[in-house]
Amino acid sequence: MPAPLSLRLQAVNHAFFAKNRKLVQSDSRLGRTVVTLLIGATLGLVTVSLIWAWSSVQVVELQYQISQAQEIQKQHRELNEKLLIEYANLTGAPRLEKLAEKYGLLPPEPSQIIRVP
Numbered sequence: 001m002p003a004p005l006s007l008r009l010q011a012v013n014h015a016f017f018a019k020n021r022k023l024v025q026s027d028s029r030l031g032r033t034v035v036t037l038l039i040g041a042t043l044g045l046v047t048v049s050l051i052w053a054w055s056s057v058q059v060v061e062l063q064y065q066i067s068q069a070q071e072i073q074k075q076h077r078e079l080n081e082k083l084l085i086e087y088a089n090l091t092g093a094p095r096l097e098k099l100a101e102k103y104g105l106l107p108p109e110p111s112q113i114i115r116v117p
Contacts, residue, residue, distance in 0.1 A: 089095065100107075
């Protein structure tokens, strides 16, 4: 009795493998082409998505750098205005006259004044 049972199992096993082999062997070129095209399209879509995401990150980073540069420029302009006001105060005639009096200087003679064109 064990022999026929074993034979039956082998026959079933053989039929199972034979069906699988037929399915594997029945792949058509069209199916492979479609799968290849789908994989290629998916890879292309992923690549385009990655490039788009990278460019978006770059845009945000550059906008941040631009806003920082504009803030620094604003601070420099304000400092420049303050320095110009301070320069005008330091080189103004009233201040220089007071300093001259403090150090005992006399007003210049007309021959000591040189006009620069």
